[in-house]
Amino acid sequence: MIYVVGIGPGSKDMMTLEAIKTMENADVIVGYKTYINLITEFIRDKEVVSNGMRQEIDRCKRAVEIAKEGKNVAVISSGDAGIYGMAGLILELTSKEETEVPVKVVPGVTxxxxxxxxxxxxxxxxxxxxxxxxxxxxxxxxxxxxxxxxxxxxxxxxxxxxxxxxxxxxxxxxxxxxxxxxxxxxxxxxxxxxxxxxxxxxxxxxxxxxxxxxxxxxxxxxxxxxxxxxxxxxxxxxxxx
Amino acid sequence: MIYVVGIGPGSKDMMTLEAIKTMENADVIVGYKTYINLITEFIRDKEVVSNGMRQEIDRCKRAVEIAKEGKNVAVISSGDAGIYGMAGLILELTSKEETEVPVKVVPGVTxxxxxxxxxxxxxxxxxxxxxxxxxxxxxxxxxxxxxxxxxxxxxxxxxxxxxxxxxxxxxxxxxxxxxxxxxxxxxxxxxxxxxxxxxxxxxxxxxxxxxxxxxxxxxxxxxxxxxxxxxxxxxxxxxxx
CATH class of the missing domain: 3.30.950.10 (Tetrapyrrole methylase, C-terminal domain)
Incomplete structure (x- = not known):
């Protein structure tokens, strides 16, 4: 299962309860490294996949692969994941998969x-x-x-x-x-x-x-x-x- | 102090941490009665001022009066308070006050x-x-x-x-x-x-x-x-x- 999580603009105060719970329950966290640095407290001993700017496609493809292994993946997006964020790319990629990869978008403050x-x-x-x-x-x-x-x-x-x-x-x-x-x-x-x-x-x-x-x-x-x-x-x- | 709080579309999961903390710390909660019903768990023994649809101006004027008595007032708005919500009305009213009434808008998921x-x-x-x-x-x-x-x-x-x-x-x-x-x-x-x-x-x-x-x-x-x-x-x- 892939959760595409909008973490809000940056501070923990502007995160939704669902965003926090989703990150806490995920097996793997995937995100742009600048955003990963904003959520270190939710990572602790989790597996993290992060890379740099303009590498969104690689990052999202990796998230889909990990989800297909049966893990719960939280893909982090700043603001709301559905507004110039990662929700669209993840859904575009999973729509091309032969086996269904369930995706849930967790909304955030844009x-x-x-x-x-x-x-x-x-x-x-x-x-x-x-x-x-x-x-x-x-x-x-x-x-x-x-x-x-x-x-x-x-x-x-x-x-x-x-x-x-x-x-x-x-x-x-x-x-x-x-x-x-x-x-x-x-x-x-x-x-x-x-x-x-x-x-x-x-x-x-x-x-x-x-x-x-x-x-x-x-x-x-x-x-x-x-x-x-x-x-x-x-x-x-x-x-x- | 007036906090204009966006509580998101309805479920607690879509509220931000700041929205929850602000409601918990408020002395008085003001809102449209339908929205008050969505947040009963944050009200408990608090003073509540609620009224019906199309009575926004009365409700917000009451919030300003209560804030002038020195209380912390949380004005509840569904979604985000700054999008077709109560933030504008509260700021329009306080801008006309002779003494400053501080206002903070707490963002939410619209x-x-x-x-x-x-x-x-x-x-x-x-x-x-x-x-x-x-x-x-x-x-x-x-x-x-x-x-x-x-x-x-x-x-x-x-x-x-x-x-x-x-x-x-x-x-x-x-x-x-x-x-x-x-x-x-x-x-x-x-x-x-x-x-x-x-x-x-x-x-x-x-x-x-x-x-x-x-x-x-x-x-x-x-x-x-x-x-x-x-x-x-x-x-x-x-x-x-």
Whole structure:
């Protein structure tokens, strides 16, 4: 049996009871080494299979092999396993197996939810998630989604906003959304949600500082009603208060 | 101090450690009575303030008053408190107070994430949340978002998809999205995520049965790459497997 476990943004406090129990009961834990370091207390004397970034396919194939030996495998994914995480890859691999390998996805708190809680209530109304990584998605598709999401006045949460290899994507994304997003719209930036070095910044669309952003940062852009109150960002649901 | 606590879809297993600790440490628990019934084990001899549907403003105002008396108040919200939950309303109310009332949002697993885990991995790629409730949002805004989200090929998660008072909204939403969503696109329906009567159905865009859906149902519509494997819905991230 394979459990694909969303461990939340990083701290134990943001893990669900089911995620903790699943890791405790697993025979083998499989994960990207950075995430394995976040859950050392659940590992103790367990067998661990870990490797580096961009080795997801190998890692997940290994998990499937171990499960076929009859062991309970917990595949660790940061945030929620079903949101840009390992759940899809595991299910794609097991769907190709001749014998059935049962899979259970254990949900978790994704980065946008963790970041939103720190910022206040920016995603209180309709919102979308867009990943700016074009490793697996053509950049034209990303551009189209950015433009239409801004036109629809969604609150926009950007995943994988900026890496060393493609530092210009974020500025380009803002340029595209700028056709519909006003300069005064609040923007929230949260780095390392739930981890030791957590930091937050509140600014507006036209005072955005792209240099503050790296791969472990969540960027949330408000809608036309979003406002800033002190260090908080609030998107009204529509109540008259 | 006010803690706005996302308790997840319903079961204790899907609560975070922080949500549980916060409820245990609170002096007073405030919430919609249906949700209070989901957390009776954390209440025991605590003071509870609960009321019915559409009385959110009264409930949150009461929470603010109690916090001003110096008590620790946990305001309960199903799913995540920052997604169509109570976090925004509490922050809107406290922003109007002359003396500062500290607020902390405790994140939780929202319904789309809980439903997605049950369905497999439907929200593995860019997705959006749209609420079909026009109680607080003009229907034209909802229509515009549905059309642009479908055009952008987002996976679409519908919140508040159908109530007795507006049973036709869901069919209308499908009609609008049908301009861009192909009839063969997978649709997942999950009722009462994480609760006793949980049920799931997998169908396609053109075999959708609107009668299966009520207010406690999550409807997830795939993108152009989403496929069905047995009873699971999978949206590929883009890996070549």
């Amino acid at each position: 980065a946008s939810i963790g970041a939103a809680a720190i910022l206040g209530a920016p995603i209180m109304h309709d919102f979308c998630h867009i990943s700016l990584s074009d490793l697996l998605t053509p950049w034209e598709v990303i551009e189209k989604r950015l433009r239409l999401a801004a036109e629809a006045d969604f609150v926009v949460c950007l995943y994988n906003p900026r890496s060393k290899g493609r530092s210009e994507h974020l500025a380009k994304a803002f340029e595209i959304m700028g056709e519909f997003k006003d300069g005064s719209i609040p923007v929230g930036i949260v780095k390392d949600v739930g981890r030791e070095k957590e930091e937050k910044f509140v600014c507006t669309f036209d005072t955005m500082d792209f240099e503050r952003v790296d791969m472990t940062t969540m960027v949330i852009i408000g809608n036309k009603s979003t406002f800033i109150d002190g260090d908080k960002i609030i998107t009204p649901r529509g109540y008259t208060v | 319904a789309s994430i809980g439903a997605a885990a049950i369905l497999g991995a439907p929200i593995m790629h860019d997705f959006c949340h749209i609420s079909l409730s026009d109680l607080l949002t003009p229907w034209e805004v909802i229509e515009k978002r549905l059309r642009l989200a479908a055009e952008a090929d987002f996976v679409v998660c519908l919140y508040n998809p159908r109530s007795k008072g507006r049973s036709e909204h869901l069919a209308k939403a499908f009609e609008i999205m049908g301009e861009f969503k192909d009839g063969s696109i997978p649709v997942g329906i999950v009722k009462d995520v994480g609760r006793e009567k949980e049920e799931k159905f997998v169908c396609t865009f053109d075999t959708m049965d609107f009668e299966r859906v009520d207010m406690t149902t999550m409807v997830i519509i795939g993108n152009k790459s989403t496929f069905i494997d047995g009873d699971k819905i999978i949206t590929p991230r883009g890996y070549t497997v």
